[in-house]
Amino acid sequence: RSRIHKFLLCASGDLVKVFSTSTEEWVHVLQGHTNVVTGITLNPANQLQVYSSSADGTVRLWDFTDGILIKTFVIGYPIATLLVSNKHEGILFLVVPAKDNSNSECLQLVAAHVPKTLEQEVEVRELSSVLPNISPNPRAVGFGREGEYIASAEGLKLIVYFFRDQKPYRSVPLISSKGAKNTFTCVSCHPKDDCVATGHEDGKIRLWRNFNQKKEYTYTTLHWHHSVVNTLCFTPEGTTLLSGGIESVLVQWQYDRNSKYILPRLGGSITHISVSADGSLFTTSHSDNKITVIQSNLKVSAVIQGLVKGEAVHTDLVIDPRSKALVLNGKPGHLQFYSLQRDKQLYNLDIVQQEYIYQEGLDQYEVVKAAFDAHGSCLATVEERGKKLSDTEITLKFWDYNETAQSFVLNTTVMTPHDNRITSMCFFPTAETTMVVTTARDGCFKAWLLGQESDTENGPSWSCDFVGRYHDLQPTNCCFSADGSLLAVSFQEVITIWNPETWELLTTLCQPPGNIKDLCFGRLSCSRYLLATTTKNMLCCWNLLTCSLEWSTSIAVTLLKADPLSENMAVFTLQKEQTDLFVFKPCEPRPLFTQNALCVGEVQRAIFVPREEPLDNCDESSLWLNRSQLYFTINPVCHLLPTQAVIDDSVAVTPFYLLLGKHRQREQEMCGLPVTEQQGRLLHTAAHVLPPASFLCNMFVKSLLISQTGVKVETEPSEQQAESEKEEEESEEEMDSCDAQQDRRVQGLGVETVPLISKAQERELKKVRRTDYSWLSCLSDS
């Protein structure tokens, strides 16, 4: 993250984004790095240029007002941090892995002398080691007064290296009494005085002075944060020190005066602070994918909010029919309305309506379910607290859309609507009746109705209309048919069909073995079909007119989703840790489209998002996407934090861009090939509007290839696969062979530059993605 008071630069994945501080708009993207950008610093010699370093081993110099790459310095090692100082012109200080040590965790600080040439790409060979043992945290290294010294903190040590004496002074003074967490987390040096501020894991900030003395160094302790100090920053004048931590409070300390000002409730925990060169603006980046621009009088002037990355998406992905925004968990206890078209958060709805207190181990209310009615005028939410069953608190809330406030207003709160967790909730699909059905683990499902006559001044409120049970079985799912004439509720292995008007049990369907996982009615022409998936890897389809099983196949379905605007259904299956996607119509048990190895790991949530206008010129294989797009989130198995779901194309914009970036590179390689209109569109539309990455690859390559063969490649396997699905036993072998065939064909085409679909390549891409995720947690902010 870097700064000048008009523009704000932000490293995001392998890009550097330039934002305007006043309009919050995204001005430029500096692209060119092939791996994650790890550091950005303004060129001290020219304030309109910026250096950026990346894990791909290059440092690039950009003109960020125009977004032009000026120079590329090839270092050859992945760079963890980049530092530049006024005093040391022509020297870049880089944190790279130590050469002699094979252990990649061991980092060292080196000085790279930049050769003065006019060439665009320069290889830097002159590297001289300055300090060994540097912390991988980019905030733990900092230049001191006028570049006279450099301070680095690692573990329990603070090392100050004076360039004049070529001598490091180190202090190990923090005699850690038991239980004290004195580990250094970040460093910032005073711009004018010889004073180094360090942040510690226990929330203390220490200001070190006299650090060139062996014994008589001394420090002042400032203590406000109650847990880790994530970042520290002195203002350019040195009059104030800014600190931020997990509490999402910006603290402004008056240097040399024991007073402080705080700016609370900034959202997620603060991960980075930087100050503009004139000290008039501060920016903080937050763990919830947000950048806040703050004036020096501690007033928030602008907020750049991406999709909030919460701890987990408990609510399903839901589309708000009114604003067409994606609705999911945002800040703790909130729902966020996120516009996919504009990559912007529209607004936050506070569901829990309680002050969020950050504290480890504290049980917080979480929004676990959300559902809209057909017009988006009603919203039902379920929040729950308590991990153990005995102390679970469940609240069901109904919200009305208020036209004047342009927001949802709480209508009814039902405390403990069920005795146990609510497993599913759905609205009546048509507008005539407003009804919500909830199913819970306490063995019953309830129908809630909006009262007709307004018995109170506040208008009609919601009340329970019907409680249904079936043989003391636990209901798992509920679903209304498209016209609202039938309600299907699955009780473990049995599906019951009810008439929602008379609450009469019409019929039961059962297809043992296995409990029902997902339940879905067909749409439009296929509305006579009911689909269900079971835990025993079955996908079944019933014809409701005959009440008989139409067809069933055995595939390990993780998720079943229906497109609201077409008959199409999407099924995600998990095989060997790879997820495959099938799209089909319930009326014919043949996939319209298959995509093998869509991604690594299980797909957690998915949703069809209606397009604003249907796409016309689609080729056959992507026809199913012409009316709506499919978005999904995955939960990578290899991820360090398995609960952290990453929204595939918005939060982790990086992997997506990575792919896109690859395309662009390839494009350069294949210069001379005329860029068709579709390619142009593909490349110029914002990434999030595009369909999933892997699908895009195909499309893109297809568009580059002579389209005839491309289509062949695509369609043939899918046909074969359709057949193979009928022959259940052989399916897997068959699929494998298909893939192989596919590969061969591609190679057979003899286009060396287009091996994109090949499995190996794809895996590679995925690897890149994976690295991305791990970076994301620590570097999405740097």
Next chain:
Amino acid sequence: MGEFTVHRVRFFHYMPSGICAMAFNRRTERLAVARTDGSVELYSRTDHFFQEKVVPGRQQRSIQALCWVGKRLFGAGLSGEIAEFDLDNLRLKFSQDAYGGPIWSIVCNPQGTHLAAGCEDGTVKLFEILEDQIRFERNMGGQKGRIISLAWHSSGTKIAAGMIDMIKVFDLDSGNAVQRLLVERGSRMQQSQECVVWSVLFLSDIIVSGDSAGKVKMWDVNTGTLIKNHQVTEWDVLTLSVSQDETSLFAGTSEGTVVQFQLLDVVLGQEEKEWVRTRTFKNHTHDVIALAEADTVIISGGMDTQLVVRPLLDKLDFKSRDSSLLKILFPQRSLVSCAKKAGLLLFQYPTHLELWRLGDTEGHGPPGCILPVSRNPEKLLHLKIKGEDHVCCSAVAPCGEWIAYSTTSGIRLYRLQRDNKNVSITKVPKLPKVLRHAHQLCFSPDSSHLYGTTSSAVHVVALTSAGCKFEHSLKPKSGSTHPVRLLAVSSDGKFLASANSNSEIHIYNMHKLKAHCTVPVYRSGVSAMGIHPETNNLVIVHADHQIFEFSIEQMQYTDWSRRVQKEGLHHVWLERDTPVINVTFNPQNPNHVILHDSYMFCIIDQSLPLPDRKSQFHNQLTLKSLPEAERLKHSHAFKECKLYQPLLCVDMLENQSLVVVERPLLDITTNLPAPVRQKKFAT
């Protein structure tokens, strides 16, 4: 190591009083501490802050300020008198009214010729220090408003006086105020509340003030302008102290914190320096009222009655006993005397004495169990002190028939008659005139004699049922006039050992009534001693925890003592922070010496080998796990017991039971006044 029936005594309600003033004498390295009950204690810095002398207090005497002039100690308080303390006789030498109302502060000029006293009436009164008295010289100032604090410039020509809402600087040549520095009132309080300058310091070029608005301010001397303002606390800054080289400054606050300021380079290696607030120490729960800096340590004391000695680690070179934090909370002398034969305990409070009879039990049980009490302990006597002076020493005879106490103005001896239920005392009249006041009192083991010491001699008084008769005065050969700290009588009554505050030990033969010998003087003060009942060996424990055994009959150190000195004591023993208070012996096992300090008692078995330097010191638990045969190989002479603490007294009775007098820390802290209110996180 032997089993004892233990009387666990918790009915001694010892309550220390808060510290209200301190003064450190850099030349003699002595720290004088004044407490709210008017007593003054002297600690030796070189001897691990061993409490050498105690001047007992007096009702209605409050000391607001202490001041060393050379080796003389002056004090002044709200009574309006300036007093000099007689450190040999442990009482007031003289006191002189300053005629200015209560005195808040006294300082002496750097040359040591004059005293300045800040009085309630707004005047600074100058006194010339003469040989045996002080003489009023002149008044300065004299407007309304009390003078709270004073500081003398090192040149001796200027005095800064902290007042209410302002600081005045007086010029000594003219006697006029040359500057008035106005201190703004705190924003926290109502503006109407006045700001008291609790403390001022006069450095060579700046004046530093600490005030009730919680600020430490630095003023330019020449222009009188404010240079720097540090908001240290929400409450008051009560005291300030500066190091001798004027690079480090400490401020004590009402919150119980001590804040350090240092004069540091703004840019390393350049001239410009700045006072920067650096460390904060929080060792007190209540107001820090007095601070003193002694080179490598900062000493603080306040309302929570403890004296905290905090080492400044950056000035120490190596780790030693001095580099750890020291808290002095319990007295380093025994306030309990025990009648071994009669099973009585005499508790000495400042203004009264209490005599208790210990409880009794007939039960037996395994070690560690609580025995049923057949007779409860009983308070026999509550003896109020006549006069305003506080008790300085007291004693009960082993047979329990005599009680004696002394104040600075006189000694009283009582005869105690105990019937089955009734207790009556009669005052013994006509005590000898020589024995006007004693530093230590002690009865002979057969209760036939009372020994009392003044700074020059030991006086022997024979006790009969008819009355008392002066027998003899024994004077030390060296003719030293240091007050006697400890007395020890051998159980056959033949020898009496007296140790004075100069750590000289004189032994007298009481049968021949003449001096017997002296023990070679050791560099550290004697903290406890006792004479072995069988061998008549004198066991001496010093403040630096060294142990000596001196054979009185052979007039030389014993072999055991020589072995201890040769092999050296274990470092765990040497790193304890409280001195040994009492030495007793186990009559059953002549090899056992029982020592105790505030936090443990220890039985030394002289027959066992001394602990090796590398061996484990606290090895009782390991020994327990070893088989019987191996135990002997691993055991060493020191057996510590930390079961009872904090301890005020451990003594053996004749009937083989051990008396342990405890004073739980919680009981002391609950009796303290409430501290200032502080916002604590998450409350």
